[in-house]
Amino acid sequence: MRSPRLRLAALAAAPLLLLSACSTEGSDGDTADQTATTDDAAATSMAPTGDISELSVDTSGDEPQIQRDGEAFADSELPFVVGSTEVETVEEGDGDEVEADHEVQVRYVALNGADGEPFASTFETDETVTIDLNNELLFPAFLEQLPGRSVGETLLMTIPAEAGFGSNGNPQLEVGPQDTLVFYMEIVDSSAPLTEATGEAVEPEEGLPEVEADGENAATITIPEDAEEPSELVTQLLIEGEGAEVQAGQTIKVHYTGVKFSDGEVFDESYQRGEPTQFPIGVGNVIQGWDEGLVGQKVGSRVLLVIPAEQAYGEAPEDTEGATAPPAHELAGETLVFVVDILGAY
Incomplete structure (x- = not known):
C-alpha cells in the first residue's frame, strides 16, 4: 500500500516451496525465456537412478518418514533421480473430490533426492498449507495431479528437476538445479475459493462509518456528519468468518474498498479489476493499519478499518518556507476507511 492503488498486485505471492521454476523467470508473456530455461534444465538433468516404486512411507511416528527400499531415504544409494513426474496413492480418500479450481488444504513433507534429507515439512507445526489451484505458477505436478483426487487421500509424488525449480534450483531451500523433489502429501480438505465474506453478521458500534456491501461490488461507505476522526486504529468486524485466523507472514487474498474519512471519496477498490488482490500481511509490505x-482475523470475515494518518501514509508535512522536503504521499494526512473481505490466507 505505497501508492493510491496500493501496489497490492505487485506483492502477489504463493508459498515459496510450491512455485514452479518459470515463476521466477522474466515477466508475463516472456515465453521464449521460460522455454529456454526449461530447455537448459533438461539439457543438464541427470539420468534417472530410480523410480517411485522404490518408495514407501512410515506413518507410525509423529512425522511421516519417506523410505527407499525399506530403509531411511538418506541411507540409500544417492542421488535419487527420476525422469518424469510420478504419483502413487498411499491411502485412498473418501471425502469430497478435488476440483480444478479448488483451494486444497494439505500437509506434506518434502525431500531433496540429492541427499535424501527433508527440506520442508508442515508436520513440525501440525499446520496445513493451502494450495490454490487457480494459481498457474504452482508446480505443474500439483495443477495436473491433484484435481480428481479425494479429501483424505495420501500420496507420494516425485518431481524431476526440470519440472520443479529448474536450472536455477532454489538456493534458499538448498535445492540444486539437478535435484529431484520427493513429496509425501495428505489432502486434508478441498473447497471452492471464497468470492465474498461469509459467516455471522456482527452489529457494529455506533458512530462508525456506515457500510453497505453485497460482496460483488465495491462497498458503499458513508461517513456520518457528526463522526469524529479516531486517534487510534479502529477495527470493527462486520461479518465474522469461519476460517483459520490470519497469521503474520502469510499471503492473504482480499477484496476491498477504500475511502477518505474527510470527504468519503473512494480512492481505491479491487472490484473494478475483476479479481481479488493478494499480498503478504504482517511483515511491513502494506500500511501499518492493515x-x-x-492479522488475527478469520478467513471469511468482512472487516471495517478506520486508520489514522500516522498508521496509513503519515501526517501531512508542515509548510516550512524555504525548506526542501521529499514529496509527501498524496494521501498523507488523511484518515482512511477500508472495508475488507478476507477470502484466503496462505
Whole structure:
C-alpha cells in the first residue's frame, strides 16, 4: 500500500516451496525465456537412478518418514533421480473430490533426492498449507495431479528437476538445479475459493462509518456528519468468518474498498479489476493499519478499518518556507476507511 492503488498486485505471492521454476523467470508473456530455461534444465538433468516404486512411507511416528527400499531415504544409494513426474496413492480418500479450481488444504513433507534429507515439512507445526489451484505458477505436478483426487487421500509424488525449480534450483531451500523433489502429501480438505465474506453478521458500534456491501461490488461507505476522526486504529468486524485466523507472514487474498474519512471519496477498490488482490500481511509490505487490523482475523470475515494518518501514509508535512522536503504521499494526512473481505490466507 505505497501508492493510491496500493501496489497490492505487485506483492502477489504463493508459498515459496510450491512455485514452479518459470515463476521466477522474466515477466508475463516472456515465453521464449521460460522455454529456454526449461530447455537448459533438461539439457543438464541427470539420468534417472530410480523410480517411485522404490518408495514407501512410515506413518507410525509423529512425522511421516519417506523410505527407499525399506530403509531411511538418506541411507540409500544417492542421488535419487527420476525422469518424469510420478504419483502413487498411499491411502485412498473418501471425502469430497478435488476440483480444478479448488483451494486444497494439505500437509506434506518434502525431500531433496540429492541427499535424501527433508527440506520442508508442515508436520513440525501440525499446520496445513493451502494450495490454490487457480494459481498457474504452482508446480505443474500439483495443477495436473491433484484435481480428481479425494479429501483424505495420501500420496507420494516425485518431481524431476526440470519440472520443479529448474536450472536455477532454489538456493534458499538448498535445492540444486539437478535435484529431484520427493513429496509425501495428505489432502486434508478441498473447497471452492471464497468470492465474498461469509459467516455471522456482527452489529457494529455506533458512530462508525456506515457500510453497505453485497460482496460483488465495491462497498458503499458513508461517513456520518457528526463522526469524529479516531486517534487510534479502529477495527470493527462486520461479518465474522469461519476460517483459520490470519497469521503474520502469510499471503492473504482480499477484496476491498477504500475511502477518505474527510470527504468519503473512494480512492481505491479491487472490484473494478475483476479479481481479488493478494499480498503478504504482517511483515511491513502494506500500511501499518492493515498489518495490525487484519492479522488475527478469520478467513471469511468482512472487516471495517478506520486508520489514522500516522498508521496509513503519515501526517501531512508542515509548510516550512524555504525548506526542501521529499514529496509527501498524496494521501498523507488523511484518515482512511477500508472495508475488507478476507477470502484466503496462505
